[in-house]
Amino acid sequence: MFGARKFWWKLTAVLLLAYTVIGGLLFQVPRLSIVNETIRALYFHVPMWFGMVFLFSVSLVYSIRYLRNPLKGNDTIAVEFANTGLAYGLLGIFTGMIWANYTWGTPWHGDPKQNGAAIATLVYLAYFVLRGSLSNEEQKARISAVYNIFAFAAMIPLIFIIPRMTSSMHPGSGGNPGFNMYDLDSKMRMVFYPAVIGWILLGVWIATLRIRIRNVEEKILDLEDNV
Numbered sequence: 001m002f003g004a005r006k007f008w009w010k011l012t013a014v015l016l017l018a019y020t021v022i023g024g025l026l027f028q029v030p031r032l033s034i035v036n037e038t039i040r041a042l043y044f045h046v047p048m049w050f051g052m053v054f055l056f057s058v059s060l061v062y063s064i065r066y067l068r069n070p071l072k073g074n075d076t077i078a079v080e081f082a083n084t085g086l087a088y089g090l091l092g093i094f095t096g097m098i099w100a101n102y103t104w105g106t107p108w109h110g111d112p113k114q115n116g117a118a119i120a121t122l123v124y125l126a127y128f129v130l131r132g133s134l135s136n137e138e139q140k141a142r143i144s145a146v147y148n149i150f151a152f153a154a155m156i157p158l159i160f161i162i163p164r165m166t167s168s169m170h171p172g173s174g175g176n177p178g179f180n181m182y183d184l185d186s187k188m189r190m191v192f193y194p195a196v197i198g199w200i201l202l203g204v205w206i207a208t209l210r211i212r213i214r215n216v217e218e219k220i221l222d223l224e225d226n227v
Contacts, residue, residue: 010205016198020044023191030188034103041099043191047199048092049117049159055085055203056124060152063145075141078148079131080210084203086124093117112166116158123151123158 024043032039059081066074096114097107108114127147134140 009201013198013201013205016194020195020198027191038099038102043195045095045099047196048088050196051199051203052085052088052092054200055081056152059148063148066141066145076211076214081207084207088203089121113163116163120155120158123154127151
C-alpha cells in the first residue's frame with residue numbers, strides 16, 4: 001500500500017503526458033492567422049516554462065533551508081532541482097525557436113522574452129560553474145545557495161516583467177494580447193492545463209531520481225573511503 005501511494009503521482013504524470021501528446025497532435029485547434037497549426041506547440045513550449053519556474057522555486061526553497069539549517073540533503077535537493085529546471089529552460093528555448101521559425105520566419109528574432117530567457121539560462125549556468133570552481137563542500141553549498149537566491153530573483157523580471165514592459169511579439173507581452181483573449185476555442189484548455197501538470201510532475205520525477213542517484217554515489221564513495 002505504501003508503495004502504491006508513492007507511485008500514484010508518477011502514473012498520473014505518464015497518463016497526463018500521454019494525453020497531452022495525443023490531444024496536442026490530434027485534437028482540433030483554432031485557425032488563427034499566421035499561427036495556424038503551429039499553435040499546437042503551446043502544449044509543449046509554454047509548460048516547459050511553468051515547469052522550469054516550479055523546479056527553480058523548489059531549488060530556491062531548499063537553498064534557503066540550507067542557509068538556515070546546513071544539512072547535506074538540503075543542498076542536494078537544491079542542486080538537482082536546479083539541474084532539472086535548467087534542462088526545462090533549455091527545452092523551452094529550443095521549442096520556442098522551432099515555433100518562432102514557422103510563425104516569425106526565423107528561430108531567433110531578438111524578442112525581449114527570448115533574450116530574457118537566454119540571459120536567465122546563462123545566470124543559472126553560472127550557478128553550476130560556480131559550484132564546479134569550489135572544492136570545499138561546505139563552502140560550495142553555502143556560496144551556491146546564496147547565488148541561487150540571486151539567480152531566482154534575476155530570472156523573474158527577465159522572463160515575466162521586462163518583456164511585458166517592452167514591445168514583444170509574444171502573446172501577453174508589450175500590449176500583444178494573450179491566447180486567452182483571442183482564442184475562442186476553450187477545448188485547448190482541456191489539453192493545456194493537463195500538459196502543465198504533467199510536465200511539472202515529470203520534472204519532479206527526474207529531479208527525485210537524480211537525488212537518489214547522487215545519494216547512492218555518495219554512499220559508495222563513503223564505503224570506498226572506509227575500506
